[in-house]
Amino acid sequence: MLEDIAWYRHAEDAETASFWRMARKLPSLLRQAFATAWAASPAWTATAVGLNVVAGVATTTALLAVSDVTGTLFAAPPTWERVLAASPSLVLLAAATAARAGLGIGAGFAQQRLNPLVLNRTEREFYQLITDVPRAAFDDDAFADRLKAAKDRGSRAVVDLVGDVVDLVTAAVTVAAVAVALAVIEPVLIPMLFAAALPTGWAAVRSARLMYVSNRSRVSRRRRLWMVEFLMDNRWTADDLRYHEAGPWLRGQHQAMVDAETQADFEVIRSQTVTRAVGQVISGAAVAAVYGVLLWLLATGTVPLAVAAAAVVALGQGSVAMSNLLIAVNTVYEDGLYAADRHEFDAIAAERIAAQPHLTALSATEQDPLPVPEVIELVDVSFRYPGKDADAVTGVSLAIRRGETTALVGENGSGKTTVAKLLSGLYTPTSGQILWDGVDIALIDPARWRCHVAVIAQQVQRWPFTAELSVRLGRSHAPADRDRLVAAARDAGALDLIEGFEHGWNQLLDAEYRSGTDLSGGQWQRLSSARGLYRDYDGLLVADEPSAALDARAEAALFDTLRARAGRAATVLISHRLQGVVHADQIAVLEEGKLIELGPHTDLVAAGGAYAELWGLQARSYATE
Numbered sequence: 001m002l003e004d005i006a007w008y009r010h011a012e013d014a015e016t017a018s019f020w021r022m023a024r025k026l027p028s029l030l031r032q033a034f035a036t037a038w039a040a041s042p043a044w045t046a047t048a049v050g051l052n053v054v055a056g057v058a059t060t061t062a063l064l065a066v067s068d069v070t071g072t073l074f075a076a077p078p079t080w081e082r083v084l085a086a087s088p089s090l091v092l093l094a095a096a097t098a099a100r101a102g103l104g105i106g107a108g109f110a111q112q113r114l115n116p117l118v119l120n121r122t123e124r125e126f127y128q129l130i131t132d133v134p135r136a137a138f139d140d141d142a143f144a145d146r147l148k149a150a151k152d153r154g155s156r157a158v159v160d161l162v163g164d165v166v167d168l169v170t171a172a173v174t175v176a177a178v179a180v181a182l183a184v185i186e187p188v189l190i191p192m193l194f195a196a197a198l199p200t201g202w203a204a205v206r207s208a209r210l211m212y213v214s215n216r217s218r219v220s221r222r223r224r225l226w227m228v229e230f231l232m233d234n235r236w237t238a239d240d241l242r243y244h245e246a247g248p249w250l251r252g253q254h255q256a257m258v259d260a261e262t263q264a265d266f267e268v269i270r271s272q273t274v275t276r277a278v279g280q281v282i283s284g285a286a287v288a289a290v291y292g293v294l295l296w297l298l299a300t301g302t303v304p305l306a307v308a309a310a311a312v313v314a315l316g317q318g319s320v321a322m323s324n325l326l327i328a329v330n331t332v333y334e335d336g337l338y339a340a341d342r343h344e345f346d347a348i349a350a351e352r353i354a355a356q357p358h359l360t361a362l363s364a365t366e367q368d369p370l371p372v373p374e375v376i377e378l379v380d381v382s383f384r385y386p387g388k389d390a391d392a393v394t395g396v397s398l399a400i401r402r403g404e405t406t407a408l409v410g411e412n413g414s415g416k417t418t419v420a421k422l423l424s425g426l427y428t429p430t431s432g433q434i435l436w437d438g439v440d441i442a443l444i445d446p447a448r449w450r451c452h453v454a455v456i457a458q459q460v461q462r463w464p465f466t467a468e469l470s471v472r473l474g475r476s477h478a479p480a481d482r483d484r485l486v487a488a489a490r491d492a493g494a495l496d497l498i499e500g501f502e503h504g505w506n507q508l509l510d511a512e513y514r515s516g517t518d519l520s521g522g523q524w525q526r527l528s529s530a531r532g533l534y535r536d537y538d539g540l541l542v543a544d545e546p547s548a549a550l551d552a553r554a555e556a557a558l559f560d561t562l563r564a565r566a567g568r569a570a571t572v573l574i575s576h577r578l579q580g581v582v583h584a585d586q587i588a589v590l591e592e593g594k595l596i597e598l599g600p601h602t603d604l605v606a607a608g609g610a611y612a613e614l615w616g617l618q619a620r621s622y623a624t625e
């Protein structure tokens with residue numbers, strides 16, 4: 001369970017890739033990175049690439065100028081006349097060197113400007129997709145894997161890839177520039193460029209791989225380590241850790257893993273050092289061979305001394321650029337594999353967004369919001385959570401009328417919250433329809449009807465905002481309405497609480513920040529109700545166990561608030577405390593996802609079925625208390 005799927009997905013590929021396999025993938029990766037960079041900023045992309053190319057021209061110019069200078073000076077013993085004769089080339093050399101340095105700085109600046117722009121864009125796209133994707137996606141383990149892969153390394157790799165590609169272009173341009181200069185100076189020297197650079201390049205690539213393979217073998221342990229660290233350093237487990245004196249055990253686990261990590265670090269450092277040493281030895285031998293060949297060429301008169309001197313300078317620069325190029329190819333390939341995770345996630349999320357019934361419906365041309373519905377009908381509605389082999393809700397048919405309260409009751413897991421989620425549009429029925437005054441809402445844009453739905457959710461969300469924002473989140477896109485804020489807080493029993501805060505409505509509700517505070521479970525629930533009530537404009541209000549954490553007084557006040565909607569708005573109330581639902585116009589009893597009884601309290605009690613049994617149990621337990 002602790003395996004990191006996201007990491008492993010491409011590990012095999014990256015570990016075993018041959019250089020040629022990497023090279024074959026390069027064009028598509030270059031295209032991809034270029035497209036990403038261009039989309040983020042055409043101007044900075046063009047500047048970064050353009051300056052690098054011009055810097056390459058300056059490199060060639062500088063090397064040819066070196067050749068000219070050495071040619072003039074070494075043709076015979078140098079005299080002042082020869083130095084003067086070489087001065088135009090010396091000036092050119094100085095200018096080209098300065099230009100190359102300046103262009104390098106400019107290219108670096110352009111690349112650094114580009115990176116945050118690419119990051120900005122990829123982040124924006126990611127959070128747009130993730131907040132637009134239908135809710136059901138979050139119940140799908142395959143989607144969760146893709147999401148994790150994209151988030152863990154994928155998004156970062158998309159950004160890194162752009163930088164890697166610029167590095168690759170820089171190295172390639174420098175190698176090409178040196179090769180062009182050598183071709184002009186003495187073509188026979190070109191192969192030497194590779195001979196000297198390949199061993200160090202190989203060592204650098206192998207070193208990176210060793211680190212990669214080490215990381216890969218340690219990923220399960222690291223995930224466990226992160227989990228144990230989180231369990232020790234976050235406030236949500238801080239209480240339980242101390243209640244159960246679990247600290248020493250967790251610390252022991254942590255220390256064992258940290259020790260193992262240290263050992264693994266030692267291992268990888270040792271093998272990297274050996275690899276580098278081998279690379280240096282071979283490279284040293286190769287350099288010696290190159291100089292040997294140069295000397296031989298000099299001795300045989302194939303190459304004059306002046307050309308050999310220029311060649312030494314060119315080969316020095318060329319070998320650095322060559323090993324940079326090899327490293328860049330490796331990095332582009334590796335980051336390219338992870339960037340593919342992000343692209344894959346984007347495609348899957350976009351596909352899920354596009355597959356929503358309202359987007360495929362032929363009739364989805366109307367834009368105006370629907371009117372507040374007179375009747376909402378569930379027609380033979382079934383729903384199965386993704387990846388499950390049984391329905392959570394099966395064949396439920398039910399009419400919810402404006403002005404009435406419908407209560408949903410039933411045992412744990414009987415499907416009440418699922419019905420509430422279907423009603424509020426979080427999920428689309430697997431089969432059956434939800435009709436608003438006869439219109440199937442699955443086929444129209446949720447923006448046209450969701451404005452009429454307010455929810456007080458069973459799972460109380462502790463938004464770490466100010467009290468005002470926490471309530472206003474119910475309609476965050478609209479300007480704050482002070483009167484409505486006060487009314488919603490009062491109706492939810494949260495007004496005294498908020499006004500009693502040190503900073504009133506501006507009180508930050510997060511104890512992890514300065515002057516922030518935490519609340520009790522019931523206080524959080526009151527705020528959650530206030531949020532739902534603030535959103536509500538007499539459309540459909542779904543209240544799912546809104547009083548589970550409330551004291552008796554607050555519960556009675558909240559039920560009064562809900563009851564006050566009678567005659568003007570539709571209310572769906574889920575509650576295990578049947579005292580709170582006796583006034584409902586109709587009570588729907590669910591059992592294993594099916595609607596088994598429906599009617600007002602008195603009828604259901606008289607019928608002597610499941611509801612009557614539950615009612616009897618609760619009445620008896622109150623009577624004995």
Ligand SMILES: Nc1ncnc2c1ncn2[C@@H]1O[C@H](COP(=O)(O)OP(=O)(O)OP(=O)(O)O)[C@@H](O)[C@H]1O
Nearest residue numbers: 139385388392410411412413414415416417418419
């Ligand atoms: N996101 C989910 N993914 C998979 N199965 C789920 C999910 N949410 C709920 N279920 C399953 O669907 C069934 C109905 O759950 P639901 O939350 O609707 O029950 P409930 O009647 O509201 O229960 P409770 O009284 O405990 O709140 C249960 O078997 C539950 O395990």
